Amino acid sequence: MAKALDALSRRILRILSSDSRMTATSLAEKSGCSKPTALKKLRQIEKGLNLRYIPQFNYQKLGLGHQYLVAAKTERSMGRKELLGLLGKSSIPQFAAICEGDFNLLIYAVAKSSFDYFRWAYFMRKSLQTPPGKLLSWNESEVALPRLGFFPLRGEVLDNLDLPSTQKKLLKELNRNARVPLKSMAHILKMTPTAARYNLDMLLRKGYIHRFTAFTRAPVGGFIVALFVNKPFLPDHAERARSVRARYFLDDDSALANRYQMSFELSGHADLFNLIHFSSIDEWYREKGATAELMGEGTGFSSAIILETVMGELPIRNVDVKDIYVKIEWEELGNLRRPISLE
Numbered sequence: 001m002a003k004a005l006d007a008l009s010r011r012i013l014r015i016l017s018s019d020s021r022m023t024a025t026s027l028a029e030k031s032g033c034s035k036p037t038a039l040k041k042l043r044q045i046e047k048g049l050n051l052r053y054i055p056q057f058n059y060q061k062l063g064l065g066h067q068y069l070v071a072a073k074t075e076r077s078m079g080r081k082e083l084l085g086l087l088g089k090s091s092i093p094q095f096a097a098i099c100e101g102d103f104n105l106l107i108y109a110v111a112k113s114s115f116d117y118f119r120w121a122y123f124m125r126k127s128l129q130t131p132p133g134k135l136l137s138w139n140e141s142e143v144a145l146p147r148l149g150f151f152p153l154r155g156e157v158l159d160n161l162d163l164p165s166t167q168k169k170l171l172k173e174l175n176r177n178a179r180v181p182l183k184s185m186a187h188i189l190k191m192t193p194t195a196a197r198y199n200l201d202m203l204l205r206k207g208y209i210h211r212f213t214a215f216t217r218a219p220v221g222g223f224i225v226a227l228f229v230n231k232p233f234l235p236d237h238a239e240r241a242r243s244v245r246a247r248y249f250l251d252d253d254s255a256l257a258n259r260y261q262m263s264f265e266l267s268g269h270a271d272l273f274n275l276i277h278f279s280s281i282d283e284w285y286r287e288k289g290a291t292a293e294l295m296g297e298g299t300g301f302s303s304a305i306i307l308e309t310v311m312g313e314l315p316i317r318n319v320d321v322k323d324i325y326v327k328i329e330w331e332e333l334g335n336l337r338r339p340i341s342l343e
């Protein structure tokens with residue numbers, strides 16, 4: 001398990017989580033230390049946390065405007081190899097995990113159109129219905145508003161984007177390592193540094209990338225809960241929802257990871273999806289109870305502990321939540337006469 005970080009290391013990690021392509025000089029300035037110290041700490045963090053640097057893509061701008069979360073339950077538990085045999089037949093699923101709880105399979109999928117998604121979902125449900133798994137339930141929701149966090153994209157889906165081949169190659173290389181120096185990237189892609197810079201600037205100008213970030217692949221202790229919530233729409237719903245969302249910012253400054261890793265507003269079988277890191281079962285029960293009390297009578301939950309990632313990666317991060325959280329209120333979204341930008 002990863003070891004605890006000192007205050008300077010945590011500061012460096014949070015800075016990198018906001019901009020993982022930041023130069024060593026800028027990193028030192030922002031973290032308040034010398035460049036040699038920043039580089040030394042960075043090497044220690046990279047080794048200790050097994051950091052990965054990736055872009056956080058703007059899926060809408062990339063033409064992947066349909067994102068779905070699926071909580072499925074099968075009668076028989078399926079192994080990693082079996083699931084990969086099914087999931088690997090399409091570029092639509094980006095993440096899948098074996099779980100224990102109200103469902104035993106969690107899938108995150110992206111598609112260019114709802115038709116593409118439902119065609120894939122039909123294939124998956126049909127394949128799971130017969131042996132090997134015998135599907136008991138398939139509950140899907142479309143992501144309406146991703147407020148916090150993201151699932152990384154697989155390289156396969158980037159291959160299918162409607163972009164010039166040079167830009168797709170650059171996106172794939174950044175997806176492998178977003179901190180690779182521009183000269184090295186140019187060498188890998190067999191282009192001049194000037195051409196690499198031009199294409200990177202073009203990707204940023206077009207808004208394909210929200211930010212460059214970092215996440216840990218080393219175990220940070222505790223466990224991860226995937227939680228789907230059905231909200232009762234009470235008269236004071238907006239105020240109650242704000243009270244629940246305020247809990248996303250209550251992080252322990254000494255922790256290796258944020259408690260709330262993801263929060264998506266949904267449309268479908270659930271209203272809300274949260275991915276939450278807990279250090280103990282008692283902590284999980286307290287958080288669940290607090291959420292139910294704040295949301296009010298009639299709140300419904302469907303939850304499971306993530307046991308094993310089968311496809312993709314689970315980005316566990318330590319970020320300054322208030323800097324990246326999408327704060328738009330539903331009162332604004334509910335005003336049909338007012339145009340809303342989610343960028």
